[in-house]
Amino acid sequence: MSTLTPLGVLAVALGGAGCVAVLECVVAGTRLAPATMARLASTTVRQPLRRPATYDSWLFHLAPGLLLIAAVMALATVPWAPGFRGVDFQAGVILFGGALAYVTPAVFMAGWGVGTPLGVVGGFRWLALMLAYAMPLAMVVTAVAAPAGSLRPSDIVEVQHAVPMALVQPLAFALWLPAIVAVCFLPPFDLPQADSELGGGAFAGYGGLDAAIVWLAQRVLLVAVSGMTAALFLSGWHGPLLPPAIWMAVKTVGVATLVLWAGRRLPRMEVDRTLALAWKVANPLAIVAIVIAGALTLAFYR
Amino acid sequence: MSDLGTALVFWPSAAIMLVTALYVFITSSMARAGLLLLAALGIEGLIFVALASEFLGFLQLLMMSGEMVIMVFFMVMFMPDPGGLMGMDMTHDKRRSAAVAAAVTVALAAVAVLTDWPARVVGDDAPDVRAIGFEVMGRSMVTFLFAAMTILFAMVGGVLLAKAGGRYGIGAPLGEARGEPGD
Numbered sequence: 509m510s511t512l513t514p515l516g517v518l519a520v521a522l523g524g525a526g527c528v529a530v531l532e533c534v535v536a537g538t539r540l541a542p543a544t545m546a547r548l549a550s551t552t553v554r555q556p557l558r559r560p561a562t563y564d565s566w567l568f569h570l571a572p573g574l575l576l577i578a579a580v581m582a583l584a585t586v587p588w589a590p591g592f593r594g595v596d597f598q599a600g601v602i603l604f605g606g607a608l609a610y611v612t613p614a615v616f617m618a619g620w621g622v623g624t625p626l627g628v629v630g631g632f633r634w635l636a637l638m639l640a641y642a643m644p645l646a647m648v649v650t651a652v653a654a655p656a657g658s659l660r661p662s663d664i665v666e667v668q669h670a671v672p673m674a675l676v677q678p679l680a681f682a683l684w685l686p687a688i689v690a691v692c693f694l695p696p697f698d699l700p701q702a703d704s705e706l707g708g709g710a711f712a713g714y715g716g717l718d719a720a721i722v723w724l725a726q727r728v729l730l731v732a733v734s735g736m737t738a739a740l741f742l743s744g745w746h747g748p749l750l751p752p753a754i755w756m757a758v759k760t761v762g763v764a765t766l767v768l769w770a771g772r773r774l775p776r777m778e779v780d781r782t783l784a785l786a787w788k789v790a791n792p793l794a795i796v797a798i799v800i801a802g803a804l805t806l807a808f809y810r
Numbered sequence: 811m812s813d814l815g816t817a818l819v820f821w822p823s824a825a826i827m828l829v830t831a832l833y834v835f836i837t838s839s840m841a842r843a844g845l846l847l848l849a850a851l852g853i854e855g856l857i858f859v860a861l862a863s864e865f866l867g868f869l870q871l872l873m874m875s876g877e878m879v880i881m882v883f884f885m886v887m888f889m890p891d892p893g894g895l896m897g898m899d900m901t902h903d904k905r906r907s908a909a910v911a912a913a914v915t916v917a918l919a920a921v922a923v924l925t926d927w928p929a930r931v932v933g934d935d936a937p938d939v940r941a942i943g944f945e946v947m948g949r950s951m952v953t954f955l956f957a958a959m960t961i962l963f964a965m966v967g968g969v970l971l972a973k974a975g976g977r978y979g980i981g982a983p984l985g986e987a988r989g990e991p992g993d
Contacts, residue, residue, distance in 0.1 A: 564893075567841065599939060602868040606855075609875035613848055616879065620841045635883055642876055659865075659939060 517584045517594035524583075524731035525724050528764060535768040552723070558715030560622050568621030572714065572721035575614040579728035581607035586735035587662040589745050589753040599659045601649050604736055608645070608691050611729065612638040615693065615700050618722070619710030630709025633779050634700035637690060640786035645687040647794035651680045651801035652740045655809040661736070665744030667809065672743040676804060680797040681741050683790055688733040688767070692726060695771035699779060734763040819860035827853040838894030844882030848874060865939045884965075888972055 533540050560568070584594025585604040597603055612635065619631020653659050655676070656667040664673075674681040690697040700710040711722055738744060738759035745752030777785075831850040834843045851874040858867030886892040889900070901907070946954060 564839065564841070567845065597864050597868070599865040599868050602865065602872060606868045606872035606875070609872050610852075612879050613845060613875060613882075616882065617841075617845060632883075635879055639876065639880060639883075646872070 513594055516592065517580065520588070520731070521580055521583055521728045525727035527761070528727040528730050528768075531761070531764055532768055535765065535772060549720070552720045553717055555716035555719075557718055558713060560624065560713040563623045563713065564621045566621075567617040568623075568713065569718070571614050571618035571621055572718050572725065574610060574617065575725040576721050576728070578607050578610035578614060579725045579732060581610075583728055583732040583735070585661060586732060587665055587739050587744060588735065588756050590662070592753070593662065596662070597660070600661045601653060601659050601664070601736075601740070604661070604732075605646050605649055608729075608733075609642060611691060611693075612642070615710055618714070619700060622710070622713030624713065626706045626708075627710050627712060630700040630702065630706050630711075633702075634693065634710065636779065636783055637697065637699050637786075640783050641687045641690045641790070644683050644786070644790045644794040645691070647791075647798055648680045648684045648687070649740075651677060651794075651797045654798075654801040654805045657805075657809070661739050665739050665746070668743035669746050672741060674741040677797065677801060679793060679800060683794055683797060684737065684741065685767075687790075688737060689771065691733060692729045692767070694726070694730065694767060696774040696776050697782070698771075698776060699782070702776060704776075730764055730767065731760070734760045734767065737763045816860055816862075820857060823853050823857050823860070827857070838891070838898070838900060840885040840889050840892040840894065841882055842894070844878050844885055847881070848878035851878065863938060865942060884968065888968070 529545065582604050585597075585600045585607070587593040587600075593600075595603070615634045615638075616631040619627045619629075619634065621627075652664060652673055655673070656664040658664065686697070693700050700706075701712075702709050706712070711719070714722055735756070738756060742759045742763070744759070745756045747755035747758075750758075827850050830846050830853065834846045834850065837843050837846065852871055855867045855870030855874065858864075858870055861867075891898040891900075
């Protein structure tokens with residue numbers, strides 16, 4: 509188990525990213541033959557690396573790698589089944605938050621590194637958005653950890669053996685869902701790239717392997733946050749009849765489908781409106797969620 | 811982790827941390843400086859993890875990312891040459907700054923060397939999260955609140971100084987006044 513764990517996490521990352529790609533086609537209602545997808549993947553990877561006219565070489569080329577490391581690190585903390593997770597730390601959900609926090613500098617590095625006006629605008633939009641959304645995300649994690657009395661993800665799954673946390677703390681769940689979509693820079697929060705207004709924005713300068721890594725990292729991020737949502741809010745591997753790992757997979761796919769479906773149906777959020785919503789509504793509500801979590805913990809979980 | 815393992819992680823990481831911290835002052839790009847500082851402080855977080863203080867380490871990784879990104883934001887806003895492309899010299903008042911820097915270094919080094927650090931080794935299963943919670947909510951609360959308020963005032967003050975008109979309260983030049991009436 510111990511020596512195979514890193515390989516297991518990599519397999520989940522690569523397999524999960526592939527599943528997300530298939531899921532995207534299903535949600536969009538397009539039919540892509542596997543051969544077509546393989547051809548697309550191979551042309552992307554074999555494309556030569558693009559170098560913009562003026563760019564910050566260090567930041568430009570480090571950004572996709574940092575993005576992928578952050579995504580895989582976040583994925584490693586997700587408890588997939590009793591006894592199967594990449595890393596098992598006492599403060600696992602903090603590591604999950606810490607890994608996601610590095611998506612912020614990575615996307616900013618991409619936008620600043622490419623040096624085009626639209627790229628820099630994309631990077632700065634993203635900074636503003638994530639500074640506003642990182643706080644509710646961290647506070648909601650606290651609200652979920654309180655009933656379990658532990659920051660270890662598997663303990664939080666165990667405390668939901670009777671009732672999923674989404675039913676106990678609907679407010680925390682409602683704050684969590686938009687925040688995880690924003691972390692993955694997926695629509696309706698795809699502000700850094702925003703194809704229709706910034707034309708690729710922070711990632712417009714990437715081609716070849718760089719672009720492929722960004723693409724992969726975004727899908728791995730979606731797998732990681734969907735898995736963590738299933739673990740923290742939907743009682744993880746608990747469920748009747750089916751084996752634990754299957755339940756976890758079903759819930760993860762369900763969350764990912766919901767995120768992708770919502771992204772196709774909702775219009776992109778305006779930057780200033782999103783920020784106002786995050787600072788004036790989501791942050792105060794997150795504090796309320798912590799208070800509710802404290803009361804629930806004192807009343808039912810001791 | 812064994813003592814040898816800890817040492818193998820600690821010393822190279824500490825060296826890389828010092829080098830990245832040094833480059834913060836060598837580069838003239840504000841984005842690079844902020845992100846290098848993030849690298850230095852992130853490596854510090856990894857050192858915490860290697861020293862078996864995982865909660866503090868992860869918290870360091872989490873908080874420093876957000877804080878350094880805010881710093882990049884502020885530096886790019888305030889500096890006349892944020893990309894470092896115009897060859898501006900960003901150092902001022904060199905002799906006195908050097909004196910202050912040397913004095914602070916000596917003072918911090920003295921504190922580090924002269925403090926009677928606890929030599930107790932905490933086991934792997936020690937509930938450090940709980941202990942830190944009681945420390946923060948008890949004895950150290952005033953310290954933390956004071957630091958937090960200082961940072962908040964510094965940020966608000968910085969924005970006030972930087973806004974059109976600046977600290978002298980001069981009205982914004984015509985055409986730069988922004989916002990609709992009643993906004």
